[in-house]
Structures are given as C-alpha cells and as structure tokens.
Amino acid sequence: MDYSLKTLLHINIASIFSVTQLLRCLLVILSVSQTFPLCNSYVYTPIKAGSTLQYVVFDTGSTIFWIQCHPCDPCVDQNTQHYSVDSKKILRWSDFHCPITNPKFFDDGGLCAYRVSYNDGTTTRGKLARVTYGISSSEFIVFGCSYSTTPNSPFGNRMITGVLGMGKEWDSLVSQKWHGRFSFCFESDTVELQPDRILVGPDSKVLSGANELEMIEGRVKSYLYDILLEGMLVWGSDGWQEINVDRGTFDGGCVLDTGTAMTSLVADAYDAVVSSMDEYFKRHGFTRQFSNGKFEKLCYEPNITNLSEVHAPPVMLQFKSISGDPVYMVWNEKQLFDTDEFGGRCLQIVPSNDKFTTIGAYQMTDIFFTFDLVKKRIYFSPLPHCTF
Known part of the structure; x- marks a missing residue:
C-alpha cells in the first residue's frame, strides 16, 4: 500500500482466515464463511479485537498492523x-521491544509511537501496544493503536478501520507469529460470490505444480x-x-501489492501494451478515449452497439523462476478490463510513476499465491x- 490508486478495484472479494495460533489472542483472526463485499475497492478482512469486530485492509505493500x-x-x-x-499494554520507549532504530517509530512522552x-x-x-496470548506471558504480538487517522481517508465508508500489513518487516504479523508464511486467492467472479481464502502459518499451502x-x-x-x-x-x-521494449526495462523491480488496486507498468512497457491494445480495438471498431473519474483510465468505446461480444486480447508476463527457466502468468479480459453494459472497456493498468512495476489486486485475482519469507520464495x- 505504498502507492496511489487504492480506490479502483471493483470486484467483490471475500476472505477467510484459517488460523489456530491466534485464536486465544486478544486480537484474533476470525474463521468465517461469509462473503464480505469490497469496501471502497480495498481487499479487506474481519479482525476480532477484544469484543469488537474491525475490518482491515489486507495489504502486502505495507507492514504494520494497526486498528x-x-x-x-x-x-x-x-x-x-x-x-x-x-x-498498561502500551509499549514504553525504553521497552526492549520498541523498535527505536526504525524511522516510522518515535518517542512520544516516553511511549513508543x-x-x-x-x-x-x-x-x-x-501507539504500539503489546498483547499476550496463550499460557506464557512471553508470547505476544505488537500492533498499532491509532489515535489519529486522516478523516477524509479513501477508506471513508464507515467500514474499514485499519490495515493488516503483510510485508516483510518485523512489525508484520507474518513475521511476528505466522512463521513468515501465508497463502491467498482472490476470486474475480462477482456473480458467484464464492468465498476467497487467506491462509496463514501452518495452514498455508503450496499447490501441486506451482510456479516458484x-x-x-x-x-x-x-x-x-x-x-x-x-x-x-x-x-x-x-x-x-513480445512487446517491443529495451532490454533492462524491468530491471527496476516488480512488486506484488494487494493494497494497490490496479497494476502500474513502467512507462515503456505501458506504452507498448497500450499500442497493442489500440491496434486491436481500432480493428474491431472501438474508439479510444479516457475516463473522467478521479483517476484517468484508458478506455475503448464501441462505435456500434453490437460489439459487446468482442473479447480483449490476453496479456502474458514472463518471470524468471528459481531454476532460471521462464514461467508465465496470463491475464485474461476480466483481469485486464472493466467492461460496461454497452461493451466499452476500461484498461485496469496505468503507467507507473516509479522505476519499477507494481502488480495490483485486480491482476492477482484467480491466482493462488503463497509467500514464504523464510525460504524467500513466492x-x-x-x-x-x-x-482448492
């Protein structure tokens, strides 16, 4: 969640946490079977904090867990x-567990903020708070208790009240208590409303034949x-x-971020993909234009009304596997475009303002992911x- 474009995901995403380690904790992940609709285009999941139910953004692009x-x-x-x-649960600045070397933490009147x-x-x-669980008082998690949050936050729908950062630093629950491992799959089908899955710790799994x-x-x-x-x-x-880009175009990095709705491609790659889409849609009678929403998106509108059956071409990404061989991820029309009732298509990919590409939640749907921080594998x- 280190990037912009957080409010553009229009799929319905539900989530299930299947976890046993934290059920006795004050802050526990609920085992639920309901479908939870998307709030303002964020992937979110329910968290039980004491006797209260909170909803937090599921974000692989940040680390701290706060409510x-x-x-x-x-x-x-x-x-x-x-x-x-x-x-009494608030960490003091002098506490051994207060990360005083990290710039996002600071001393606030002797408390760890x-x-x-x-x-x-x-x-x-x-403030950072510590909550123990289980029998031993040495078993605990550290989380952020927010006392000041932007009132006009894009959350802004009275539902989401925090962020479950799933990044690689110590303050992520993945690092603290989930053995550095989690799996998830977000379904793109808004009609079936099948529950999606988020599995953590020993409940996570790698599917047979998975790309590594x-x-x-x-x-x-x-x-x-x-x-x-x-x-x-x-x-x-x-x-x-293959798109026509210079060697080294993707050398700046490629980040997987569920806290970002749409993929942002480095400029040269974005231009090359758009060029291919322009050629295809022009050949099928579509007109190129831009949407007028908060974020400008490239759209293709049909010139006649019977073009709704025209399907956009898929895009395939080539990655280098752990063995050195290429492996591929295919994005279909549902992952690439938002389609209106008249057959218009709006591309759910935007140009990046950074030197690296970010793959967002839209393009991570219908794919089962497992992140293993110990083995440093995805x-x-x-x-x-x-x-599954």
Whole structure:
C-alpha cells in the first residue's frame, strides 16, 4: 500500500482466515464463511479485537498492523464499535521491544509511537501496544493503536478501520507469529460470490505444480515483495507477440501489492501494451478515449452497439523462476478490463510513476499465491474461482 490508486478495484472479494495460533489472542483472526463485499475497492478482512469486530485492509505493500482505537482525533468515521486498549499494554520507549532504530517509530512522552503515511492520502499515527496470548506471558504480538487517522481517508465508508500489513518487516504479523508464511486467492467472479481464502502459518499451502519465484532483495524498499519480471507478451493475429521494449526495462523491480488496486507498468512497457491494445480495438471498431473519474483510465468505446461480444486480447508476463527457466502468468479480459453494459472497456493498468512495476489486486485475482519469507520464495498457480 505504498502507492496511489487504492480506490479502483471493483470486484467483490471475500476472505477467510484459517488460523489456530491466534485464536486465544486478544486480537484474533476470525474463521468465517461469509462473503464480505469490497469496501471502497480495498481487499479487506474481519479482525476480532477484544469484543469488537474491525475490518482491515489486507495489504502486502505495507507492514504494520494497526486498528483505530478510542479515543481518536481526528478519526475515520466507523459503524463498528471502537476498540479501547489497556494503557498498561502500551509499549514504553525504553521497552526492549520498541523498535527505536526504525524511522516510522518515535518517542512520544516516553511511549513508543508510530507514524505511517500512504500515497493514497491516508496518514495514521498512534501507539504500539503489546498483547499476550496463550499460557506464557512471553508470547505476544505488537500492533498499532491509532489515535489519529486522516478523516477524509479513501477508506471513508464507515467500514474499514485499519490495515493488516503483510510485508516483510518485523512489525508484520507474518513475521511476528505466522512463521513468515501465508497463502491467498482472490476470486474475480462477482456473480458467484464464492468465498476467497487467506491462509496463514501452518495452514498455508503450496499447490501441486506451482510456479516458484525468488524474492529479490536490494531493488525496492526492503519490506516489499519483489520478483524477476523479464518480459511481456500480448496475444495478436499471429499468436503471442513480445512487446517491443529495451532490454533492462524491468530491471527496476516488480512488486506484488494487494493494497494497490490496479497494476502500474513502467512507462515503456505501458506504452507498448497500450499500442497493442489500440491496434486491436481500432480493428474491431472501438474508439479510444479516457475516463473522467478521479483517476484517468484508458478506455475503448464501441462505435456500434453490437460489439459487446468482442473479447480483449490476453496479456502474458514472463518471470524468471528459481531454476532460471521462464514461467508465465496470463491475464485474461476480466483481469485486464472493466467492461460496461454497452461493451466499452476500461484498461485496469496505468503507467507507473516509479522505476519499477507494481502488480495490483485486480491482476492477482484467480491466482493462488503463497509467500514464504523464510525460504524467500513466492509460489503462484492459476486457479479460476479459487477452488482448492
């Protein structure tokens, strides 16, 4: 969630946490079977904090786990009960567990405080609290209790009250208590409303035949999940055609970020993909234009009304696997475009403002992912309807 474009995902995503380690914790992940609709285009999941139910963004692009606490000023308006933390649970600046070397944490009157800003405009600050679980008092998790959150945050729907950062740093629950491992699959089908899955710790799994990628270090911020993207192909009249970009176009990195709705491609790659789409849609009688929403998106509108059966060409990404061989991820029309009732298509990919590519939640649907921080591996398998 280190990037902009957080409010553009229009799929309905539900989530299930299947986890046993934290069921006895004050902050526990619920085992649920309901479908939870998307809030303002964020992938979110329910969290039980004490006796309160909170909903937090599921975000592989940030690390700290925080929820809005009482009292707060300013606050995000919420329709769920506020969570109150025992003041004795707040970490002191002198506490061994307070990460004084990390710039997002600071001394606030002797207490361990944090400050986080997201590029979508959300800022939050609060105190770090420690909650023990199980029999031993040495078993605990550290989370952020927010007392000040941007009131006009893009959350802004009275539902989402925090962020479950799933990045690689210590303050992520993945690192604290989930053995550095989790799996998830987000379903793109908005009609079936099948529950999606998020599996953590020992409940996570790698599907048979999954593609295996290495987590790359040193190209992007250390908490981000970076993989080796080597090229892209678009389906054309002669089959798969590699986009025309210079060698090294993707050397800046390729990040997997569920907190970002749409994929942002480095400029040269974006231009090449758009060029292929322009040629295809022009040949099929579509007119190129841009949407007028908060974020400008490239759209193709039919010149006649019977073009709704025209299907957009798929895009294929080529990654370097752990063995050095190429492996591929295919994005179909549902993952690439938002289609209106008249057959118009709006591309759910935008140009990146950075030197690296970010793959967002739209393009991560119908794929089963497993992140393993210990082995420094990411596994993925195509999985329509997320049935496993």
